Amino acid sequence: MTTTTTARNPESTTTTADDTLKQKSRDASVISGGHLVAKALKAEGVDTIFTLCGGHIIDIYDGCVDEGIRIIDVRHEQVAAHAADGYARQTGKLGCVVTTAGPGFTNAMTGVATAFRSESPVLHIGGQGALTQHMMGSLQDLPHVDIAKPITKFSASVRSTERVADMIAMAARECFAGAPGPAYLEIPRDILDREIDVAKAVLPQPGHYRSSTKQLGDPADIEKLADILVNAERPAILFGQQVWTARGHEEAIALLRGLDIPGYFNGAARGLLPPGDKHHFDRTRSQAFAKADVIVIVGTPFDFRMGYGKRISVPTLVQIDLDYRTVGKNRDISLGLVGDPGMILGAVLQAASGRLKSDKRQARQDWMKQLSAAEAAATEKLMPLFTSNASPIHPYRVAWEINEFLTDDTIYIGDGGDVVTISAQAVRPRSPGHWMDPGALGSLGVGTGFAIAAKLAHPKKEVLCYYGDGSFGMTAFDMETANRFNAPYLAVIGNNSAMNQIRYGQLAKYGEQRGNVGNLLGDVEFGKFAEMLGGYGEEVRDAAQIAPALRRAREEIRKSGRSAVVNIWVDPREYAPGTKAQTMYK
Numbered sequence: 001m002t003t004t005t006t007a008r009n010p011e012s013t014t015t016t017a018d019d020t021l022k023q024k025s026r027d028a029s030v031i032s033g034g035h036l037v038a039k040a041l042k043a044e045g046v047d048t049i050f051t052l053c054g055g056h057i058i059d060i061y062d063g064c065v066d067e068g069i070r071i072i073d074v075r076h077e078q079v080a081a082h083a084a085d086g087y088a089r090q091t092g093k094l095g096c097v098v099t100t101a102g103p104g105f106t107n108a109m110t111g112v113a114t115a116f117r118s119e120s121p122v123l124h125i126g127g128q129g130a131l132t133q134h135m136m137g138s139l140q141d142l143p144h145v146d147i148a149k150p151i152t153k154f155s156a157s158v159r160s161t162e163r164v165a166d167m168i169a170m171a172a173r174e175c176f177a178g179a180p181g182p183a184y185l186e187i188p189r190d191i192l193d194r195e196i197d198v199a200k201a202v203l204p205q206p207g208h209y210r211s212s213t214k215q216l217g218d219p220a221d222i223e224k225l226a227d228i229l230v231n232a233e234r235p236a237i238l239f240g241q242q243v244w245t246a247r248g249h250e251e252a253i254a255l256l257r258g259l260d261i262p263g264y265f266n267g268a269a270r271g272l273l274p275p276g277d278k279h280h281f282d283r284t285r286s287q288a289f290a291k292a293d294v295i296v297i298v299g300t301p302f303d304f305r306m307g308y309g310k311r312i313s314v315p316t317l318v319q320i321d322l323d324y325r326t327v328g329k330n331r332d333i334s335l336g337l338v339g340d341p342g343m344i345l346g347a348v349l350q351a352a353s354g355r356l357k358s359d360k361r362q363a364r365q366d367w368m369k370q371l372s373a374a375e376a377a378a379t380e381k382l383m384p385l386f387t388s389n390a391s392p393i394h395p396y397r398v399a400w401e402i403n404e405f406l407t408d409d410t411i412y413i414g415d416g417g418d419v420v421t422i423s424a425q426a427v428r429p430r431s432p433g434h435w436m437d438p439g440a441l442g443s444l445g446v447g448t449g450f451a452i453a454a455k456l457a458h459p460k461k462e463v464l465c466y467y468g469d470g471s472f473g474m475t476a477f478d479m480e481t482a483n484r485f486n487a488p489y490l491a492v493i494g495n496n497s498a499m500n501q502i503r504y505g506q507l508a509k510y511g512e513q514r515g516n517v518g519n520l521l522g523d524v525e526f527g528k529f530a531e532m533l534g535g536y537g538e539e540v541r542d543a544a545q546i547a548p549a550l551r552r553a554r555e556e557i558r559k560s561g562r563s564a565v566v567n568i569w570v571d572p573r574e575y576a577p578g579t580k581a582q583t584m585y586k
Contacts (some may be wrong), residue, residue, distance in 0.1 A: 054100020081111020
């Protein structure tokens, strides 16, 4: 028997003469459930699945090999789910995570829940014991569908092989209905393994059954909003996650520039405008919201990050969202529009075109000058922290150095508590889609999966993930997965040997003697971890060495093709303003 082998390369597969003979002899008139899964995924535009192997799901892998779908196998299902979420965020397509039954399914739940709160379209396909063993106590049997229902838009079990592809199409449609989100589909093992006549399989064809998701909303409300913006003197707009998710960033930018409106950004909307653009604002949101005559909130809910809307006091408040249930939730509004953010913003600009009078334009230009002066003053106030030479290193200095290090092609990922919260004070992504964070669920451990996904989606871009030491320890071993699949990234750790965001509240409430319970971690030189995986690692204890260390790590990644870790030891006695005010709980 002749054998063709390759080095361990995820882009190639090892084949034998026997394998080739089996493929040639496969009866083309029949198809298995696992191969139907792969065909259906391909029809949905899925080119990559994230998974950890299990006996229940192996026929899906066989089908994916035939369909040319890339299989990224990780070390923990949480990372697989976060990677599927990250891949959806970066590509705008359906993300897909495939897990085995029982613990494989439950390990992925944090990632699915993160996608749910972040409105990310992810299809979770899970295995299950055979239907013939239903309620008999089969290996890894759990009520997956019931468990998944509260954190998905759709959760169901496939009961016949003939319906496999049809059910995948059904679940995928739910992922993109209104505001995007995850769906779960359980497929029992005998359904996957069974072969049926191809003619009996319900196999939807790509592009023939999905309606457009670009909904404009009520045209009358478009005209109302155009009138509101044309007549405003001090308008402000906040763009949220949905603007990027719906790829409405070009229309968002055009509206700001066309009507001279200051723009504020949160979540994945960060980076829609580059820093320095005259319509880009980020340090004066409270001031702008207090003095504006019109505020438009686009694609972000009135949740804890927005003070549930209670802190906004403005004559006219407008909300635009993909989900009807979100508009006007937690507080009253003046006008609500439901639909695709890009479509609505583009239509509003068209309706307002040529109607902005010179006195109104002058008023809002003066308004932006006031805000720009306040922005400059706020930055100047922070500069002593950004340039601090304190020892231990001030976390604000780390944030500043990371921002200075970023290029136009760097995707920034934040995964942590206090140090990452501080990074938002300094880090300014240069392009749309170049900011990733956990979203409203606040999950720790998202960074490794996000980094793998971002690099796989954009192989030529640099990926930098800034971790807290607590979050890095949760999923770090999948850095090996990143190296194995030629997706190296730079991990920067703000290491204070504590879960510091929580620690502050405990210290404030219980004092020194009891405030350190359950939140202190060991001092770990994580730079050695990268070296163990064949990459570059460095420990930084001097603020002046942050920038050189980052540059060395970048160069080593380019040379070796392996991930690097820069472990920066920061002062555990410094905290973010939001942590001190405990705003996450208010």
